[in-house]
Amino acid sequence: MPKSPESAASTSSEASASQEDAAAHDAAAHGATDEDSHPSGELWLLWNEHLRYLSSIGIVFTGGILTLIQTTALEVGPDSLIPMGLFLGGTLASLFAQSSIVDAATNRKNKVPKAAKILRVASFSLLGGGVGYFLKSVFDHFT
Structure with a gap:
């Protein structure tokens, strides 16, 4: 029929x-909405939380090195200062990326800023370099 x-x-x-x-x-x-394809608040919150955790990790690692220096388990020198500088650099990169995300969300930008993406990668790289350098110095100390 x-x-x-x-x-x-x-x-x-x-x-x-x-x-x-x-x-x-x-x-x-x-994360898109019907209004103007602006990412939802959840996307901005996700990026903000992610970058906040990266900052926290860098601060904790820096504090750990300072504690080891104060307890004389680690001597002040390149083996302690270089990783500490890398951790602080990773923390600062993450904080700057977080600031970029807040600016973009406030100005209702349509996508995550390229600067935030680059700074996030820089933060990961610096934190990873700090961990690697610190572990290298620890293994050199015990071998």
Whole structure:
């Protein structure tokens, strides 16, 4: 039995509405809104929290080295100052990236700033370099 033109149009509009709902759901899941494709507050919050944790890690590592220096378990020198400088550099890069994210969210930018992405990579690199250099000096001390 062939469909009438009215039922075919009804089915077509239902399918179109279903596709629009699915697209809106996908956009919302990825942080976009219908208004102006501005990332949702959850995306900015996620970036902000991530960068805050990177800053905290750098501060904790720096504090750990300072504690080891004060307890004389670690001597003041390149083996302690270079990793501490790398940790502080990673912390500062993360704080600057966090500031960039806050500025972008405040100004309703449409995407995460490139500077924030670059500073996040720099923060990871500096923190990783600090850990590597510190572990190298610890292994050299005990071998």
